[in-house]
Amino acid sequence: MRRAFLNYVLASLAATALQPVMAAPSAMPANATAQQDDWWKRAVVYELYPRSFADSNNDGIGDIKGITQHLDYLADLGVDAIWMTPMFPSPQADFGYDVADYNDVDPQFGTVADVDALIAQGKGQGIKLILDFVINHSSDKHPWFVQSRSSKTNPYRDFYIWRDGKANGAPPNNWTSLFGGSAWDKDPNTGQYYYHFFYAQQPDLNWRNPKVEKAMFDAAEWWLKRGVYGYRLDAVGTMFERADLKDNPPAPGKDAFGLPEQNRIYNTEQPEMHTELQRLRQQVIDRYPGRILIGETYVGTSAELSKFYGAHNDEVQLPMFLSLIGIKPLTASELRPKIEAVENNPVGGWPCFALNNHDQRRVPSRYDLPAGTTGDDMAKLTAAMLLTLRGTPILYYGEELGMVNNDPKRVEDVQDIIGKKGWPKEKGRDGERTPMQWNASVNAGFNSGAKPWLPVAPDYTTRNVTAQRNDSNSVINFYRTLIAERRSNPALAGDMAMVDRANPNVLSYVRTGGGKKLLTVLNFGGEAADLTMAQLGGGTAGRIIAQNKANLAGTGIHVAPLGLMVVELS
Ligand code: NOJ
Ligand code: CA
Numbered sequence: 001m002r003r004a005f006l007n008y009v010l011a012s013l014a015a016t017a018l019q020p021v022m023a024a025p026s027a028m029p030a031n032a033t034a035q036q037d038d039w040w041k042r043a044v045v046y047e048l049y050p051r052s053f054a055d056s057n058n059d060g061i062g063d064i065k066g067i068t069q070h071l072d073y074l075a076d077l078g079v080d081a082i083w084m085t086p087m088f089p090s091p092q093a094d095f096g097y098d099v100a101d102y103n104d105v106d107p108q109f110g111t112v113a114d115v116d117a118l119i120a121q122g123k124g125q126g127i128k129l130i131l132d133f134v135i136n137h138s139s140d141k142h143p144w145f146v147q148s149r150s151s152k153t154n155p156y157r158d159f160y161i162w163r164d165g166k167a168n169g170a171p172p173n174n175w176t177s178l179f180g181g182s183a184w185d186k187d188p189n190t191g192q193y194y195y196h197f198f199y200a201q202q203p204d205l206n207w208r209n210p211k212v213e214k215a216m217f218d219a220a221e222w223w224l225k226r227g228v229y230g231y232r233l234d235a236v237g238t239m240f241e242r243a244d245l246k247d248n249p250p251a252p253g254k255d256a257f258g259l260p261e262q263n264r265i266y267n268t269e270q271p272e273m274h275t276e277l278q279r280l281r282q283q284v285i286d287r288y289p290g291r292i293l294i295g296e297t298y299v300g301t302s303a304e305l306s307k308f309y310g311a312h313n314d315e316v317q318l319p320m321f322l323s324l325i326g327i328k329p330l331t332a333s334e335l336r337p338k339i340e341a342v343e344n345n346p347v348g349g350w351p352c353f354a355l356n357n358h359d360q361r362r363v364p365s366r367y368d369l370p371a372g373t374t375g376d377d378m379a380k381l382t383a384a385m386l387l388t389l390r391g392t393p394i395l396y397y398g399e400e401l402g403m404v405n406n407d408p409k410r411v412e413d414v415q416d417i418i419g420k421k422g423w424p425k426e427k428g429r430d431g432e433r434t435p436m437q438w439n440a441s442v443n444a445g446f447n448s449g450a451k452p453w454l455p456v457a458p459d460y461t462t463r464n465v466t467a468q469r470n471d472s473n474s475v476i477n478f479y480r481t482l483i484a485e486r487r488s489n490p491a492l493a494g495d496m497a498m499v500d501r502a503n504p505n506v507l508s509y510v511r512t513g514g515g516k517k518l519l520t521v522l523n524f525g526g527e528a529a530d531l532t533m534a535q536l537g538g539g540t541a542g543r544i545i546a547q548n549k550a551n552l553a554g555t556g557i558h559v560a561p562l563g564l565m566v567v568e569l570s
Contacts, residue, residue, distance in 0.1 A: 036289075036290060037289055037290045039080070039128075039290060040080075040081070040290075040292050040317060040318065040350075040392055041350050041392060041493075042080075042486070042487075042493060043080035043081050043392055044078055044079050044080050044081075044387075044392075044393055044395065044483055044486065045079070045080065045081045045082075045083055045130070045294070045392060045393070045394045045395070046074060046077070046079040046081070046082050046083070046394075046395045046396075046397065047082075047083045047085065047232075047354075047356075047357060047358070047394055047395065047396045047397065048067060048082050048083065048084050048085065048397050049062075049085050049358045049396075049397060049433055050062050050063065050064060050066075050067060050084055050085065050087050050096075050109050051095060051096075051109075051433070051453060052397070052433050052434065052435050052436060052446075052453075052454065053066055053067055053070070053397055053435075053436050054066030054067060054069060054070050054436060054438070054446060054447075055435075055446055055447035055450070055452070056069060056447075058447045058448045058449065058450045059108070059447075059450055060447065060450045060451050060452050060453050061108050061109075061452075061453050062109075062435070062436075062446070063108070063109045063110050063114075064084075064087060064105070064109050064110035064111075064114040064115060064118055065110055065114055065117075067082070067084070067118060068114070068117055068118045068121055068122075071118075071121055071122060071125045071127060072125065073465065074125070074127055075125040075126065075127060076480075077400060077476075077479065077480060077483060078480065078483030078484055078486075078487060079127060079395075079483075080126065080127065080128065081127060081128040081129070081130055081229060082122070082127060082128070082129055082130065083130040083131075083132065083232045083294065083394065084129065084130070084131060084132065085097075085132050085358060086099060086131075086132045086134060086234075087105055087106060087109040087110070087115075088100070088101060088102055088103075088104060088105065088106060089101040089104050089105070089106045089107075090106055090139055091139055091141050091201065092106075093139070093199055093201035093202070093417065094198065094199055094201070094202060094417070095415075095416070095433075096132075097132075097134055097198070097202065097234060098134075098137075098138070098139035098140070098141075098199070098201050098202050099134050099138050099139055099142065100138070100139040100141045100142045100143075101142065101143075102134075102138075102216075102219035102220075102222070103219055103222045103223070112226075115129075115226070116226060116227075119226060119227040119228065120227075123227070128229040129227070129228050129229060130228065130229050130230050130231060130232060130292070130294065131223055131228050131230075131231055131232070132231065132232050132234055133220055133231035133232065133233055133234060134234040134235075135205070135207075135216060135233055135234060135235075135236065135239055136197060136198075136202075136204055136205065136234065136235045136236075136238045136239050137196065137197065137198060137202040137203055137204045137205060137235075138202070138203065138205060139201060139202065140200070140201045140202070140203055141201075144156050144159045144160075144215070145159070145160060145203050147159075148160045148162075148194075148203075149187050149189055149190070149194070150189070151189075151190065152190050152192070158206055158209045158211070159205060159206055159209060159211065159212050159215075160194050160195070160203045160204065160205060160206055161194060161195040161203075161204050161206050161241070162190075162192045162193070162194050162195075163184075163192060163193055163195070163245065164191075164192055164193070165184075165186065165192075165193055171183075171184035171186075171193055172184055172193055172195075172245055173245045173246070173247050173248075174247040174248060174262065175195070175241075175245075175247075175248055175262075175264070175266075175267050176248075176255065176259050176262060177196060177197060177198060177199070177200075178197060178198055179198050179199050179257075179417070179418050179421070180255070180256070180257030180259075180418065180421045180422060181257060181259065183195055183196055183197055183267070184196075185200045195241070197235070197238045197267065198235070199417060204238070204241070207239055207240055207272070207276055208240075208243070208272075213276070213279070217279075217280065217283055217284050220280070220284050220285075221284050224284065224285075224288045224291060229290065229291055229292065230285060230291040230292035230293055230294070231285075231292075231293055231294070232293075232294040232295075232296060233277075233293055233294065233295050233296060233316065234296055235296055236273065236277070236295050236296055236297060236308070236316070237268045237269050237273070237296075237297065237298065237299065238267065238268055239270075239273045239276065240270035240272040240273050240276070241266065241267040241270060242266040242267065242270055245266075246266045247266070248262040248263055248264055248265060248266050248267065249262065249263050249265065250262055250263075251263045256418075256422035256425040256426035257421055257422050257426070269299065269304065274307065274308075274310065274315060277293075277308070277310065277315040277316060278310055278314050278315055280293070281293065281310075281314055281315060282314070292317045292318060293315070293316045293317055293318070294316070294317070294318040294319075294320065294352065294394070295308050295316040295318065295319035295320060296320065296322070297316070297319040297320055297321075297322060298322045298323065299322075299323065300323055301323075301341075302321075302338065302341035302342050302345060303341075305319055305321060305323075305342065305345070306342075306345035306346055306347055306349060308349075309345065309347045309349030310347070311347060312347075313347055313348065313349060317349075317350065318350065318352035318392055319349070319352060320352045320353070320354050320394060321338075321339075321342045321351060321352060321353055321354075321391075322354065323338070324338070324353060324354075324355065325354075325355065325357075325360050328366070328367065329367060329368065329524075330367060330382075330524050331504065331505065331524050331525070332503055332504060332505050332506055332507035332522070332524050332525070333504040333505075335385075335507055335524070336498055336501065336507055339389065339498075340498060342391075343389075343390060343391070343496060350391060350392065351389065351390060351391030351392070352391055352392045352393075352394065353385075353386050353389055353391050353392070353393050353394070354386075354393070354394035354395075354396070355382050355386055355396075355399070356395070356396035356399045356432070357394075357396050357432075358396065358429060358432060358433055359429055359432075360429075360432060361405050361431065361432060362396075362398070362399065362403055362404055362405050362431075362432050363375075363378055363379055363382050363399065364376065364378050364379050364402050364403075364404045365404045365405035365431070369562070370525070370526030370561040370562060371526065371561075372560075372561065373549075373561050373562040375402060375404055376402045376475055377548060377549060377561075377562040377563075378562055379399065379402035379475050380402075380475060380478050380546075380548045380564060381522055381523075381524070381548070381562050381563075381564050383399075383400075383475070383478060383479055383482065384478075384482065384520060384522060384546060384548075384564045384566055385507070385520070385522055387479070387482040387483060387485075387486060388482065388486075388492060388509075388511065388518070388520045388566055389496070389509075390494075390495070390496040390511065395479075396432075397436055398436055398437065400475060400476050400479040400480075401437055401463055401464065401465065401468055401474075401475055401476055402463065402475035403434075403437060403457065403463065404457060404459065404463075405431035405432055405457075406430075406431055406434045406454075406455060406456075406457035406458070407427055407430065407431035408427060408428070408430050408431070411423040411424070413430075413455075414427065414428050414430060415428070415430050415453065415454060416428030416429045416430050416433075430454050433454055434452075434454045434455065434456060434457050435452045435454065435456050437456065437457065437459075437460040437463055437464040437465065438464055438465050438466065439464050439465065439466040439467075440460065440461045440462075440464055440466065440467065443456055444456045444460035444464055445464070445465075445466075478546060478548070481545065481546050482545070482546055482566065485545050485546075485566075489516060489518065489545075490513040490514025490515070490516055491511040491512055491513045491514065491516040491517055491518040491568075492511055492513070492518065493513050493514070494511055494512045494513015494514065494516075495511065495512045495513060496509055496510070496511050496512075497509060497510050497512070497537070499519075499535075499536050499537035500531065500535050500536055500537070503529075503531075504525075505523060505524060505525025505527065505529060506521060506522065506523045506524070506525065506529050506531065506559060507520075507521075507522045507524060508520065508521045508522070508531070508536055508537075510536075510537050510539075510569065516568065517539060517568065517569040517570075518545070518566065518567070518568055518569065519536060519537070519539070519541070519565075519566070519567050519568075519569050520564070520565075520566050521536065521550065521557055521559055521564060521565045521566075521567075522559075522564045523550070523559035523560070523561060523562060523563045523564065524562070525561060526561045527561060528558065528559065528560045528561060528563075529558070529559050530553060530556055530557075530558050531556050531557050531558075531559070532555055532556040533555050533556055533557075534555075535556070536556075536557070539569035539570065540569065540570050541557065541567045541568075541569065542567065542568040542569065542570045543567065543568040544565065544566075544567050544568075545566040545567060545568065546564070546565070546566040547563075547564065547565045547566070547567075548562075548563060548564050549561070549562060549563030549564070550563040550564055550565040551565075552567075
């Protein structure tokens with residue numbers, strides 16, 4: 001199934017000439033002097049979709065109290081920070097990514113006092129809270145837009161992007177919305193068009209207007225003062241558009257909504273964004289110690305990704321390497337140079353990896369699985385990579401259970417509007433947003449019986465937290481083991497070097513630090529592989545930290561298809 005978000009990634013890839021991968025030095029230096037302000041370099045971040053995590057008041061929709069009630073679970077898993085997707089007042093056209101007030105909480109999720117309690121109790125458990133900052137657009141119900149659309153002379157008119165149509169009445173240019181149709185909507189009130197990269201209910205803010213900057217910076221600071229540890233910047237690459245609104249060049253094929261594809265080179269990744277991000281860091285984030293920005297950075301190349309750190313590491317601390325998600329099939333030969341390029345970015349920025357999120361098919365449902373392998377094997381293989389690479393991993397709720405997609409079977413069941421508009425080519429994102437599977441009781445323990453907003457995946461009777469905690473071989477215990485190792489083993493805070501570099505199927509690398517060495521061997525191929533220790537960079541395999549479908553064999557390691565081993569070296 002083609003997905004709008006993946007198309008976005010692929011369009012970015014097509015739009016930018018692929019950069020040659022830099023020659024990788026044999027070792028990647030780690031920051032040896034990590035201070036408290038650098039806590040995020042050793043952290044495991046956990047993305048939480050509040051609608052779907054835990055429903056404390058049994059109304060079918062997850063809420064903030066539900067999260068607070070499960071902080072022990074997150075602490076036990078080894079999570080250091082939660083990134084909570086939008087819980088602000090919103091008409092929910094895009095399930096919270098249409099914000100009607102940046103400084104309040106939607107009653108269906110709770111109250112500001114509930115967020116304060118989450119922050120306070122999180123502090124007790126060593127878990128920091130990061131919010132989602134939807135910077136590109138607001139809801140059309142935000143008072144700023146209500147004012148803006150009321151007349152051409154309203155003081156808020158320039159908070160958004162308004163233009164006349166063409167002489168023949170057509171929209172100002174050919175830009176299409178990622179979520180279907182033209183990116184311009186004509187407002188009957190004034191006869192002008194407003195621009196929206198996403199849904200028409202999500203008008204783009206005009207960041208060229210200093211009043212927008214001021215209002216948005218104030219909104220961001222409001223939560224920092226309450227103890228929030230920073231923001232994940234939503235759709236950051238769409239913040240600016242080229243001022244002259246030049247038409248985008250066409251690209252082959254049609255999008256899921258039936259319009260010709262285009263290379264979005266004039267309405268994404270515009271250079272002005274970087275100046276603005278520097279200002280956000282300087283004027284807001286850096287005034288509060290230890291606060292961070294995480295970027296939703298869907299870009300095609302490591303060179304583009306590294307721009308988000310800023311030339312002086314003065315923009316986004318953790319731009320997520322999201323084009324990882326677009327690599328399909330996952331092969332060692334595709335992954336190796338891409339990971340190395342991220343690890344060796346020219347500004348020395350800290351890598352950030354994520355494999356799952358609320359916009360993408362869950363890993364066990366995303367890839368073709370070689371004969372004899374399961375989704376759990378794929379979940380463990382990718383987790384071993386995510387948790388042993390040098391960089392900050394961002395997990396998505398339920399991935400620690402190997403949760404699979406539970407996609408709608410009928411268009412009338414779809415909640416996500418892109419799924420309604422694009423059915424059946426684009427089924428939307430409901431499948432990866434189903435309720436967290438806590439136990440085998442009613443609704444998987446998400447609540448006490450009210451119909452959840454999305455159906456619980458049918459495998460919940462066996463795939464749930466309680467059952468997996470009792471199974472030493474489970475996906476959750478695999479995550480717990482590796483997260484605990486990250487905390488205690490200095491090698492996982494140290495340098496990283498790829499070994500067996502020519503292997504097209506098996507990705508292997510060595511982490512070194514604090515006098516310890518650790519080897520990760522990941523077989524992405526459909527064939528078993530036998531690797532000698534010499535081939536893997538030498539040394540003797542010692543304590544096995546984690547393994548699946550792999551074993552020590554003579555002087556080497558045997559890995560079955562999708563097998564993996566993480567082992568200490570002496
Ligand atoms: C990215 C978010 O992750 C996605 O869920 C949302 O629909 C768009 N940005 C628009 O805000
Ligand atoms: Ca609820």
